Amino acid sequence: MLDISNLQRQILYNETQIGEDKIKSAKEVLSKLNSDVQINTYKDYVDENSVKKYLRETKYDFIVDCSDNFKTKFLVNRIAVDNNLRCVIAGIKDFYGQIITINPKETACYQCVFSSPPESPPDEGPLPVIGVTPGILGTLEALEVIKTVLGLPNLENKVLMVNLIDLRFNIIEIVKNENCICSI
Ligand SMILES: [Zn+2]
Numbered sequence: 001m002l003d004i005s006n007l008q009r010q011i012l013y014n015e016t017q018i019g020e021d022k023i024k025s026a027k028e029v030l031s032k033l034n035s036d037v038q039i040n041t042y043k044d045y046v047d048e049n050s051v052k053k054y055l056r057e058t059k060y061d062f063i064v065d066c067s068d069n070f071k072t073k074f075l076v077n078r079i080a081v082d083n084n085l086r087c088v089i090a091g092i093k094d095f096y097g098q099i100i101t102i103n104p105k106e107t108a109c110y111q112c113v114f115s116s117p118p119e120s121p122p123d124e125g126p127l128p129v130i131g132v133t134p135g136i137l138g139t140l141e142a143l144e145v146i147k148t149v150l151g152l153p154n155l156e157n158k159v160l161m162v163n164l165i166d167l168r169f170n171i172i173e174i175v176k177n178e179n180c181i182c183s184i
Pocket of ligand 1: 108109110111112113176177180181182183
């Protein structure tokens with residue numbers, strides 16, 4: 001259900017929708033943006049079984065990770081690698097973000113860069129964030145999908161580090177780890 005605390009960062013919603021089903025509201029708003037787009041919604045937790053089930057039901061070309069915890073990002077990365085699906089993963093905290101695009105057979109994956117979810121702080125829930133940060137990183141994820149589909153330069157083998165306090169965007173070049181799940 002949509003809570004007032006969601007409104008500072010989730011631009012699909014407004015005050016009149018508080019208490020409504022988030023998935024239903026999101027589909028309604030997006031359908032009004034472009035009625036030609038087919039939107040499939042699934043009300044479920046993201047875990048290995050649920051994602052495998054939905055991947056079997058429909059053919060997808062690209063995964064865009066919008067999760068709010070490390071455990072899910074590692075799972076999404078592994079599913080992208082296992083199914084050879086292009087994927088973009090972004091993480092945010094406070095005024096900071098990072099984003100990487102993955103082409104599993106060719107380029108470094110999320111796990112090549114971050115070997116395992118951090119032990120501390122405990123992965124108990126969403127990280128605190130100022131509302132603008134997910135807006136910027138989410139838009140960059142959409143840009144990565146468009147550029148990848150068009151064959152334009154993207155964030156494969158790179159991590160973009162976003163610092164919105166100092167307004168710095170730094171790109172770190174990365175290489176595929178030969179011992180990583182994406183190389184086996
Ligand atoms: Zn890897």
